[in-house]
Amino acid sequence: MYTLYHSPSSASMAPHLLLRELGVPHELVLTSTDAGDHRRPEYLRLNPHARVPTLVDGDTVIYEATAIGLYLCERHPEGGFAPPIESPFRGDFLKWMVYLTNTVQAELMLYFYPERYVPEAQTAALEATVVDRVAGMFARIDAHLADRPYLLGDRISAADLYLFMVSRWTRNTTKKARDLPHLGALLARVMARPGVQEAYAIEGIVEPYY
Ligand SMILES: N[C@@H](CCC(=O)N[C@@H](CS)C(=O)NCC(=O)O)C(=O)O
Known part of the structure; x- marks a missing residue:
């Protein structure tokens, strides 16, 4: 049984959506970043970096x-959310998974926590810069999706769930990912999936959904 330490609408959303879509047994432990649960000693023993999410699988702890x-x-290849190692799509899959976390998500952190990077007088300017730069990233993703429904082509993968999560994080900005035609269509397709709807209900997410 997996245990996912999560905080609603945070970086734990992609793993939560994946657990639901794979249909594998798991329990959720609410670790609210708003309430500071991620800084409690018992959580820091699992994840000393004080970030959400963390997954526990027996003796294995992954953040x-x-x-x-x-x-x-990898544990549930039958779920079909990643192309197998021998697939011609494997490289693309790894590329998108890493790009979305290492480039898109990393940049969005500057938008969500600008005060960690610049003095208060400069936070609005930093936020505006990040919104512009991230919009450029999403525009290139939108162009990639012009002739395919999902990042890898006809079949959804865990990378699309990750894309859904980071796209959602633009919903309160002036340049929303959902307003891009092809990306917006992908987001609607992902939102319609039963596992995603279950996760939203559990996390208590209200509109705008993405
Ligand atoms: N690279 C990490 C980032 C995780 C992360 O920054 N999570 C945020 C929530 S979206 C968090 O825990 N923030 C609390 C904090 O930074 O104090 C991941 O993808 O798991």
């Missing part, structure tokens, strides 16, 4: 949302 996603895909 980093992408690592959790790759781990779950």
